[in-house]
Amino acid sequence: AQSVTQPDIHITVSEGASLELRCNYSYGATPYLFWYVQSPGQGLQLLLKYFSGDTLVQGIKGFEAEFKRSQSSFNLRKPSVHWSDAAEYFCAVVNPSGGSNYKLTFGKGTLLTVNP
Template identity: 90%
Template structure:
């Protein structure tokens, strides 16, 4: 069955430091991959997505992610974290090519704290 794991439940970084959030997926075919961010009391906002092509994708707010098929990973990175980046981050995989029937499965999330 398809699944998404995020090994880090919680990460704390200093403002200005670099960030990498890990994501691993289990899916037989080429996946569609997403990173979402959730601030307290809010819904999920899309940061970036990977469908095909260049394995390094750029997103909003200075985030990027790299798809590595050999490692079944889609890690999220940011070179310099801002205090406003403190939030919950979710990796997700969209299964299947038939858009009418594909599911979007979310990982458990990584909570990011930023120290001023």
């Protein structure tokens, strides 16, 4: 079964510092890949997604992610973090083949704290 691993449960960075959140997936073929952000009391918001093509994907709020097939990774990055980026971040995958190409499988999330 496919799975998603986010190795870091909690990350703290200073405002203005760069950020990288890690995501690894376990699946035979290349899945569709997503990053969502969840702020307290808010629904999950899609930051970016990768289906195919250019392996560097640009998203909203200044985020980007890079798909690396050899490492089965899809890490999220931001060059300069803002205090408003404090939230929980979820990596998710979809199996594009078979009959379940709608079912998101999520990692356990990484909680981001931003220090002033």
